[in-house]
Amino acid sequence: MTQAEKLRELLAQDRCHIMPCCFDALSAKLIEQEGYDLTFMSGFAASASRIGAPDLGLMSYGEVVDQARNITEAVSMPLIGDGDTGYGNAMNVRRTVTGFARAGCAAVMIEDQLAPKRCGHTPGKAVVGRDEAFDRIRAAVDAREELRAAGGDILILARTDARHEHGLGEAIARAGRFAELGADILFVEAPRTEAEMREVCSALPGPKMANIVEGGDTPDLPNAVLHDIGFSIAAYPLSLMAAAMQAMVTTLRGMRSDDRPGRMDFVELRRRIGFDAYYETSEHYDTSKRGGDPA
Known part of the structure; x- marks a missing residue:
């Protein structure tokens, strides 16, 4: 069974999977050792751990794919990779999807932010126009289909950050079109209330992902509530990195x-x-x- 097939089986289950996010091979191993079913390579955390810099588009495509490959070689559970904006135009998106698949990822996330992208819960975000956003997902889906025809496989996690600039209605409209274009998982970033989260899930088809940043814009709800709302995945992108950083700072000060x-x-x-x-x-x-x- 491929990693993409494993992820499809998980998404078919009637549950909301808790997904602690990793930033390197060791953090991914700890997640797997504790019995979690899947993980996501957080761009925020990977940028911090690999280059010691904020998640503002500073890591290159090659660095991100290399980080993902290190993780997939260390664990057997499905990894979702953070493909950001695809690192360029639609042709770059195609290369990004193919590269993440070859690195062993079960899925890759492609988003509609304007490059250089920003963390979804920080100020200054902007998104590209609808046409460019849709072209990115169309290119990602085309690359997925070519991979399948050649014996490969990967899922497309389509993300929109339009809520910040243009409101929830625009974000839902974009995500709905992503689904029509063939995206496998939908991710509307940073809904601000439980009511908004319920509106997202009731309006959109297929598996949806919630992104829970402690102290961020989206309510940190219990997993049972997230499942009731309709989410298939609850991502926690910074929980492990924040805990690790706090432990290291405490140790350094105590020494x-x-x-x-x-x-x-x-x-x-x-x-x-x-x-x-x-x-x-x-x-x-x-x-x-x-x-x-x-x-």
Whole structure:
């Protein structure tokens, strides 16, 4: 089963999947080890961890695809990659979708922001006109179909940020057209109330994703409520990065006074990174420990 097929099966379930978002291979491994079914490579978090810079379009296509490939090689669960605006015109969108598929992603997100894009819950966002937005999704869907014809596969997560500039009605209209063009998952960014979230889900077909940024514009509702509203995925893009940064800052400040706050012990740290599994597998190739070569 391909990663795209795994994701389709998850989306067919009558539930809202909690999706902690990763930013590198290690954070993705921890998500999988804790039993979650899927993850998303947060552009905000990946930009912060890889280049130490804000998510303002500074990471290149090549850097993002490389980060995604590192993650897919470390885990077996489906990864949704953040393809931003597609890194150019419709032809660039096609290349982006193909590149993310070859990197092992189950889905790629393409959005309608004006480049350089911004985090969906920060000021200064602007979106391209309808025609360009629709051309991006049309190009993404065309690339998906060419991949399928050649034996590959990927899903298209179509995102609109039109709520910020043009209101919820425009955002819903754009997302509806994305669905008509063939997008697999719809994402209306930053609805501001539970009523708006319900309007999004009642107006649009197919699987929908909610994006829950702690302290952001969208209400942080319980998973049962998100499922009742109609969401299939609840993404938490910054929860792990915020927790990791707070833990590192606390540790760094405490070290000045010889304070060692509670942290993961060395045995568990090695196990989660993969040392134990590595040594167990490597013994298969140690002839002296096996008592001679069976051949």
